[in-house]
Amino acid sequence: MTDKIHLSAPDVGPLEESYLIAALRSGWVAPAGPDLDAFESEVATKVGTRGAVAVSSGTAALHLALLGLGIGPGAVVLVPTLTFVATANAVCYTGARPIFVDCDPRTGNIDVALLAELLQRIRSRGERIGAVIPVDMFGSCADYSTLLPICAAADVPVVEDAAEALGATHLGRPAGSFGRIGALSFNGNKIMTTSGGGMLVGDDVALLERARHLSTQAREPVPHYEHRETGYNYRLSNLLAALGRAQLIRLGSMIHRRRRLRDQYAKLFAPVPGVQLIGAEDTGSNCWLTSIRVDRQRSGWAAADLAAHLAARHIETRPVWKPMHLQPAYADAENRLTGAAERLFAEGLTLPSGSVLNERQVTTVFSAIDEFLTTRTGAPAA
Numbered sequence: 001m002t003d004k005i006h007l008s009a010p011d012v013g014p015l016e017e018s019y020l021i022a023a024l025r026s027g028w029v030a031p032a033g034p035d036l037d038a039f040e041s042e043v044a045t046k047v048g049t050r051g052a053v054a055v056s057s058g059t060a061a062l063h064l065a066l067l068g069l070g071i072g073p074g075a076v077v078l079v080p081t082l083t084f085v086a087t088a089n090a091v092c093y094t095g096a097r098p099i100f101v102d103c104d105p106r107t108g109n110i111d112v113a114l115l116a117e118l119l120q121r122i123r124s125r126g127e128r129i130g131a132v133i134p135v136d137m138f139g140s141c142a143d144y145s146t147l148l149p150i151c152a153a154a155d156v157p158v159v160e161d162a163a164e165a166l167g168a169t170h171l172g173r174p175a176g177s178f179g180r181i182g183a184l185s186f187n188g189n190k191i192m193t194t195s196g197g198g199m200l201v202g203d204d205v206a207l208l209e210r211a212r213h214l215s216t217q218a219r220e221p222v223p224h225y226e227h228r229e230t231g232y233n234y235r236l237s238n239l240l241a242a243l244g245r246a247q248l249i250r251l252g253s254m255i256h257r258r259r260r261l262r263d264q265y266a267k268l269f270a271p272v273p274g275v276q277l278i279g280a281e282d283t284g285s286n287c288w289l290t291s292i293r294v295d296r297q298r299s300g301w302a303a304a305d306l307a308a309h310l311a312a313r314h315i316e317t318r319p320v321w322k323p324m325h326l327q328p329a330y331a332d333a334e335n336r337l338t339g340a341a342e343r344l345f346a347e348g349l350t351l352p353s354g355s356v357l358n359e360r361q362v363t364t365v366f367s368a369i370d371e372f373l374t375t376r377t378g379a380p381a382a
C-alpha cells in the first residue's frame with residue numbers, strides 16, 4: 001500500500017481522543033461550555049493577551065475583528081498580496097475594499113517600506129484606511145518592530161492575521177499579540193487543529209466582547225430572543241474546544257518536530273546552488289510550513305521539476321500562495337507591487353512539514369530529494 005505523504009496533516013492521537021470523549025460525556029455538546037471557556041483562557045495565556053474569543057474559523061475571526069473596528073463600506077484595508085484568500089475575503093464581507101501590498105522577497109511577509117508609502121498616498125487622497133492586516137506568513141512574524149510604529153503614526157489599527165503563527169515569536173513576543181486584535185486558525189492543516197476553528201486574541205477587552213456578541217447572533221442578555229442588530233453564528237463548539245485544549249498541551253512538541261524538519265531541510269539544501277529556504281533567518285518561526293525558493297538559472301532545475309519528482313513518489317508539495325492580485329476574484333482590486341510575490345509564486349515550493357510525519361516518512365522524503373538532486377547535479381547533494 002502506498003501511503004501518501006502530506007504537506008501538513010493533522011497530528012492527533014490518544015490525548016485528543018480522551019479530551020473529546022470527556023467533553024461529549026459532560027453533556028456540553030453545544031457552542032457553549034467549560035471546555036470553550038478554558039480553551040479561550042489557555043490560548044490567551046499562551047499568546048500573552050488579556051482575552052480571547054473562540055470562533056468557528058480563522059476567517060470568522062478576521063471578519064469579526066474588522067466589524068469590531070467599525071470597518072465597512074467606504075473603508076479600505078491594506079492586505080499583503082501573498083496570503084491565503086481568507087484575509088482578503090474577510091475584508092470583502094464587511095463591504096470594505098482590500099488594497100494589496102507586495103512582500104519582502106526574503107520572508108514573504110508584507111513589505112513595510114512599501115506599506116508606509118502606500119499609507120501616505122491613500123491618506124493624501126482623503127480615503128479612510130480602516131486597518132492594516134499583516135499576515136505572519138508560514139509561521140514567521142511580520143516585521144513588527146518597523147511596522148507597528150508606522151501604523152501607529154498613521155493612526156491605523158493593525159489586525160494581525162496570525163492564522164499560521166500560533167507559538168511563533170518576534171523579538172521574544174508571541175505571535176497574535178502585536179495588533180489591536182489578532183486572529184488565529186485551527187483548521188485541519190494548521191500548526192494545531194480543532195478540525196475547523198479560530199480565535200480572536202487581544203488586550204482590548206471591549207473589542208473582544210463586541211466580537212463575542214456578534215459571534216452569537218448578537219443576542220441580547222435577556223431571557224427571550226432579543227436582537228438589536230444582525231449577528232453571526234460563528235461560535236466554536238465546546239467539543240472542538242476540548243480537542244483544541246489537548247492540542248494546545250502538545251503544541252510545544254509539535255512545533256519542536258516542525259523546527260527539526262526545517263533544520264534538516266536547511267542542511268540538505270545548504271550546498272545546493274540557487275536554493276534558499278524562505279524566512280530561514282527567523283529563529284522565532286513556528287516552522288508551520290517550510291518552503292524553498294529555486295533560482296533555476298543557478299540550480300539548473302525549477303521548483304516544478306522537484307515537485308513532479310516528489311509527486312511521482314506520492315509526496316505532496318505545493319507552490320507558495322498564489323498572490324491575491326493574480327486571483328480572478330481580486331484582479332480588479334488596487335495594488336502596490338514590486339514583483340516580489342510573483343517571483344516567490346513562480347520560484348517557491350512548500351515541502352512536507354507536518355509534525356505527524358514519522359521517521360520512515362521523513363527518510364522517504366529526504367531520500368527522494370537526494371535522488372533528485374543527484375540526478376540533476378550529477379553529484380550527491382551532501
Ligand SMILES: *Cc1c(COP(=O)(O)O)cnc(C)c1O
Binds near residue numbers: 185186187198
Ligand atoms: C488558514 C488561514 C486563514 C483562515 O483560517 P480558516 O480557519 O481556514 O478560516 C486566514 N489567513 C491565513 C493567512 C491562513 O493561512
